Amino acid sequence: MKMGSKVENGGKDEDGEGLGWGSSLPVPSVQEMVRNDSKTIPERYIQKHEERPLDSQMCQVSFEIPIINFSLLANGDEEERGKLDFACKEWGFFQIIDHGVADEVLTKMKAAVEAFFALPLVEKQKYAMAANDLQGYGQGYVVSDQQKLDWNDLMFLMTLPNKYRNFKYWPTTIPGFKEAVEQYSEQIQKLTCEIFANLSILMGMERNGLEELHGEMKQGMRLNYYPTCFKPELVLGVSPHSDASSITLLLQDDDITALQIKHDGGWVPVKPIPNAIVVNMGDAMEGWSNGMYKSIEHRAVTNAMKPRISVATFVIPAEEAEIGPLEPVLQNSCSPKMYKNVKYVDYLRYTLGGKMDGKSSLQLLKLESE
Template structure:
């Protein structure tokens, strides 16, 4: 019997107006039917094909690592590391973040259980025609478009009233509880990061919250099947995030995330139980370009499927986003971005 959604979580189902994505075949099913086939639609143009982990030098640069416990307790050195990471990399990993191991494990297990469901069961949670929430593949706008080697389920998770439970696989045991617990932990981390960014951008610690209120939260639960030709495909094509901040829980077993740094692709080597954080387009606009929203992508693996969980923090879509007064100076740092509604960022992509 399907669990009933609590009344306070029910929302009108007219969609969020973020555009739509054309339905495409499940990559997981393509691989199940023939693990050696790579359809032409998934083969990237030569210029876009991935750099595999084996091709990187052992001396490849590594993104900054920040001790979140020290940062949250006001350590000035760690705050300086955050400032450096946002300016020079746009990405960093956080350790000692305080998220209970059980919450991480349960979230990973919930995602794995969803993708083990039969295809017909997963299709019950397919993306609506006028929305990007649900199961499928996002931002497919053309029949000629090159496709990513992966499936996803995209959910709005906070505040609770924007959840649309018809897209949540509530029949999968433990799914709702795992997502809610993980969502709450990501909210705590993002609130603390927003407070530190407020300080770095010349405001008091509640500066961003006062200006933009509580952030909305969305999650993208990704499944990247193994691929017989990982040199030809991408799990996620190169993009920057339309969020303010993104927090990513990676698979610890192999390196798949790559970021563009100084003109080259740099692998983000997983640290067990760490979270990867990146600056999104909204935060770049807030900082007047001082902090960088960086292009990134994901590669696939020949032997093993991979999962990841991306959590996006976004302002209300009706709010105007632009450079903060504290980040502008007529002489040395003129205004570089015009104000636009947050919806304009969201429609450019959450991947």
């Protein structure tokens, strides 16, 4: 797919092609709508009654998702690796603490996101998504003029490898933006490699097993802004979905609980731990693990008091990588094969071709008998 203009200082290749994974229709800025009229919610944002974030949907038991001490994990602690295995099997989500990413790096990354969304709309629109690409400022997964919309604005950037960075989408008027993203990206990549090393061992492979399966591993960042909503019970910041990535690492505001995950049939709020990073399994990992590590449906709610930001970093396998149950997993579990072998780019295009709809995309991976 051709982007509107030639990529400068990076991008897919010399003739300026975009990612080629899909596109999203342009919609109005929610941030701007709230700024102009905070007491009106357009009909397209009011969720159907069964989709609204109702208290009755919350888990009746008080749950807290597992916490992994990254320092112990990186030092080969068997007990901590066992906790990781439990977290991935039973929850698909966990928070990592003592991860070694400096507070300053996290603070600068959050400040960069805040600075971008503080720009005037006319300035942000200079970085708007092209009509046939997913990078840039806008909204994701908008595929029709009829679907309900999420109460957020976003900026999506490819961050690794360096050659995939398209700097026409990186704001140049914000001092330190590029440096903040690069520093954070580098630190997240280190965490990713260590998590993969431990998961590889748990899945019966050598430490570099998952990294090799990814091929040319990519990293993409979704910078999210959730404006306040005077009736937050009518809208969703992000609709229920699972991630098409192998894993996702989330940096979120420390003082606002908005992320919720599906567990035991109800929604569990993920209370932020200051400077922790939330990690979740993606659909690719579910396929590779033959369902041992499941990707989990999650959503974000809004509030009436304070806007919220977050940074979701997606770890993305190479387009030609194959997603399907790994032989060591099948041998160790003695389970029948429950997922097909699918080329990753085909799965990615399939998921990006529709709206967010729980785990419906996984049907492409599952065998008929499942």
